Amino acid sequence: xxxxxxxxxxxxxxxxxxxxxxxxxxxxxxxxxxxxxxxxxxxxxxxxxxxxxxxxxxxxxxxxxxxxxxxxxxxxxxxxxxxxxxxxxxxxxxxxxxxxxxxxxxxxxxxxxxxxxxxxxxxxxxxxxxxxxxxxxxxxxxxxxxxxxxxxxxxxxxxxxxxxxxxxxxxxxxxxxxxxxxxxxxxxxxxxxxxxxxxxxxxxxxxxxxxxxxxxxxxxxxxxxxxxxx
Amino acid sequence: xxxxxxxxxxxxxxxxxxxxxxxxxxxxxxxxxxxxxxxxxxxxxxxxxxxxxxxxxxxxxxxxxxxxxxxxxxxxxxxxxxxxxxxxxxxxxxxxxxxxxxxxxxxxxxxxxxxxxxxxxxxxxxxxxxxxxxxxxxxxxxxxxxxxxxxxxxxxxxxxxxxxxxxxxxxxxxxxxxxxxxxxxxxxxxxxxxxxxxxxxxxxxxxxxxxxxxxxxxxxxxxxxxxxxxxxxxxxxxxxxxxxxxxxxxxxxxxxxxxxxxxxxxxxxxxxxxxxxxxxxxxxxxxxxxxxxxxxxxxxxxxxxxxxxxxxxxxxxxxxxxxxxxxxxxxxxxxxxxxxxxxxxxxxxxxxxxxxxxxxxxxxxxxxxxxxxxxxxxxxxxxxxxxxxxxxxxxxxxxxxxxxxxxxxxxxxxxxxxxxxxxxxxxxxxxxxxxxxxxxxxxxxxxxxxxxxxxxxxxxxxxxxxxxxxxxxxxxxxxxx
Numbered sequence: 001x002x003x004x005x006x007x008x009x010x011x012x013x014x015x016x017x018x019x020x021x022x023x024x025x026x027x028x029x030x031x032x033x034x035x036x037x038x039x040x041x042x043x044x045x046x047x048x049x050x051x052x053x054x055x056x057x058x059x060x061x062x063x064x065x066x067x068x069x070x071x072x073x074x075x076x077x078x079x080x081x082x083x084x085x086x087x088x089x090x091x092x093x094x095x096x097x098x099x100x101x102x103x104x105x106x107x108x109x110x111x112x113x114x115x116x117x118x119x120x121x122x123x124x125x126x127x128x129x130x131x132x133x134x135x136x137x138x139x140x141x142x143x144x145x146x147x148x149x150x151x152x153x154x155x156x157x158x159x160x161x162x163x164x165x166x167x168x169x170x171x172x173x174x175x176x177x178x179x180x181x182x183x184x185x186x187x188x189x190x191x192x193x194x195x196x197x198x199x200x201x202x203x204x205x206x207x208x209x210x211x212x213x214x215x216x217x218x219x220x221x222x223x224x225x226x227x228x229x230x
Numbered sequence: 231x232x233x234x235x236x237x238x239x240x241x242x243x244x245x246x247x248x249x250x251x252x253x254x255x256x257x258x259x260x261x262x263x264x265x266x267x268x269x270x271x272x273x274x275x276x277x278x279x280x281x282x283x284x285x286x287x288x289x290x291x292x293x294x295x296x297x298x299x300x301x302x303x304x305x306x307x308x309x310x311x312x313x314x315x316x317x318x319x320x321x322x323x324x325x326x327x328x329x330x331x332x333x334x335x336x337x338x339x340x341x342x343x344x345x346x347x348x349x350x351x352x353x354x355x356x357x358x359x360x361x362x363x364x365x366x367x368x369x370x371x372x373x374x375x376x377x378x379x380x381x382x383x384x385x386x387x388x389x390x391x392x393x394x395x396x397x398x399x400x401x402x403x404x405x406x407x408x409x410x411x412x413x414x415x416x417x418x419x420x421x422x423x424x425x426x427x428x429x430x431x432x433x434x435x436x437x438x439x440x441x442x443x444x445x446x447x448x449x450x451x452x453x454x455x456x457x458x459x460x461x462x463x464x465x466x467x468x469x470x471x472x473x474x475x476x477x478x479x480x481x482x483x484x485x486x487x488x489x490x491x492x493x494x495x496x497x498x499x500x501x502x503x504x505x506x507x508x509x510x511x512x513x514x515x516x517x518x519x520x521x522x523x524x525x526x527x528x529x530x531x532x533x534x535x536x537x538x539x540x541x542x543x544x545x546x547x548x549x550x551x552x553x554x555x556x557x558x559x560x561x562x563x564x565x566x567x568x569x570x571x572x573x574x575x576x577x578x579x580x581x582x583x584x585x586x587x588x589x590x591x592x593x594x595x596x597x598x599x600x601x602x603x604x605x606x607x608x609x610x611x612x613x614x615x616x617x618x619x620x621x622x623x624x625x626x627x628x629x630x631x632x633x634x635x636x637x638x639x640x641x642x643x644x645x646x647x648x649x650x651x652x653x654x655x656x657x658x659x660x661x662x663x664x665x666x667x668x669x670x671x672x673x674x675x676x677x678x679x680x681x682x683x684x685x686x687x688x689x690x691x692x693x694x695x696x697x698x699x700x701x702x703x704x705x706x707x708x709x710x711x
Binding site for chain 2: 088158184187188190192193194197201
């Protein structure tokens with residue numbers, strides 16, 4: 001688990017905000033709440049946050065303008081935009097305004113948590129490492145080889161990217177849509193369990209024949225790769 | 231607005247007025263030209279007459295001298311009134327013969343042609359008339375003047391002027407009357423059309439404009455408007471059907487959701503029961519969110535609102551990518567999923583939407599076209615001239631021709647038992663996205679099986695390059711206030 005994050009939740013609906021703040025607290029993080037764009041601006045410029053979670057439609061100063069202002073002042077804090085506007089154009093607009101990720105309402109909290117954690121780690125040490133290690137599993141990003149216990153595991157290119165993404169976020173939950181977006185670069189919602197099948201194929205390659213499983217399914221959320229002994 | 235004011239403001243009347251002005255000006259020009267020519271003609275004739283007289287009289291003088299001339303002039307002067315004027319004088323102005331009161335001496339001093347006022351002998355009470363005369367100097371100082379009254383010429387001018395006035399008046403009166411007549415006719419039909427439009431706007435969509443059958447411009451307008459009204463009617467009916475469907479297909483899962491929650495409240499005993507029930511409730515609401523998103527996307531695509539930034543998308547890359555994405559799933563179900571897209575097939579669109587389109591077709595083929603424990607699904611991207619095609623073919627039961635069109639409508643599920651998962655929106659969305667980028671979706675017979683063919687306009691490389699580079703320009707920072 002990563003260390004506790006400090007978050008700012010910008011959301012005008014009090015009930016939704018209270019739920020999210022509480023859920024983040026239960027997950028071990030600290031979350032402040034701002035109910036409008038101006039409050040959020042003051043909080044975000046006065047304190048240091050790991051991630052901002054910003055609703056698009058806000059009183060006084062809308063979400064995109066808030067992000068634009070913060071970015072114009074050089075703030076680099078990662079921002080996740082939460083919005084009911086979920087069409088392709090809306091997301092492009094949000095990312096162009098300076099958002100780092102975009103999640104459409106209604107959403108599963110597990111999805112929000114996983115994405116916020118991924119954002120807080122972005123640019124962390126894992127991004128520059130050339131070799132990822134989880135227990136006896138080793139992935140070399142330069143030579144594109146995977147070994148477990150010194151044993152070579154041949155992977156298809158897409159399986160390699162899938163494992164690479166999972167290992168970069170080792171110890172963290174990664175959701176199915178995150179996988180589809182980051183490994184396949186598609187932003188749609190498949191009606192079938194297509195991602196699960198890919199993961200179970202990968203699992204059969206890296207975990208089969210070893211007594212300690214590394215790739216775990218997190219019920220109701222997604223997948224996580226971790227060394228169970230740790 | 232008074233009835234007259236309304237009439238005068240009509241386009242038809244204004245047009246009539248404009249025509250009237252042009253026509254009046256034109257007739258003035260024509261009449262003026264005629265008058266000028268007639269005048270010149272008459273003047274020429276006058277001169278010719280006078281010249282002939284003078285030649286004749288000069289002949290007489292040569293033969294019989296002044297005495298003969300006096301006699302002839304005398305005789306001609308006393309002939310029943312003729313238009314010709316004669317005057318023969320001595321060098322001092324003494325009248326020897328003629329039918330004119332002595333003209334001013336100055337006018338007789340020199341030979342040549344001029345215009346002078348005259349009075350006939352015995353008519354001195356009246357004002358002098360104008361005449362064109364020619365003076366001839368004879369040996370011995372005699373002066374012979376022969377002329378012609380110009381009254382005829384003047385009378386003609388008068389007649390022409392009269393004609394001009396009358397015809398002008400007539401043109402104006404007839405033109406105005408015609409204008410009013412045409413404007414009233416037009417106004418009457420337009421008023422009828424406006425009246426019908428008002429009732430239609432008030433909500434009675436069954437109203438139609440009257441078509442007289444004369445096939446004039448009003449009939450054509452009425453026909454076009456009626457066709458438009460028919461189309462609006464159709465769309466309204468379609469909208470109603472869609473909202474009915476939405477109500478039905480959203481209420482069904484909503485009812486299930488409610489039932490599950492109720493059942494859990496009533497029956498759940500253990501922690502595990504609660505857990506299962508809540509998971510079912512969440513799964514059910516996720517399904518509804520999915521339906522909702524698909525509906526919104528279809529609606530946006532159909533209104534053209536989801537076009538967004540067009541960029542070059544390689545249909546072949548999408549075909550291969552989607553096949554690769556679904557291959558393990560097909561494999562798990564015992565089906566074979568293959569792709570054939572060796573060459574780049576560029577189209578203009580949005581990669582996500584076209585990716586979703588391809589995924590929907592493949593999912594559809596896997597769900598309905600690959601029966602348990604077998605089946606083959608083939609994905610291909612081809613380019614043919616200006617057309618790019620994405621083909622997803624299966625070897626399943628296919629769709630009978632009469633159902634193919636219906637299968638692409640929202641919420642239509644041909645599997646009436648609804649035993650397969652799905653919302654009935656997959657093909658509708660694929661069709662909407664195809665139309666959004668200027669293409670179409672066709673369902674064909676794969677003999678056996680179903681062949682879904684998406685046809686899109688192929689992008690030309692030259693057009694593509696700039697579109698690609700202008701995708702996602704840098705964010706514009708907001709000016710600090």
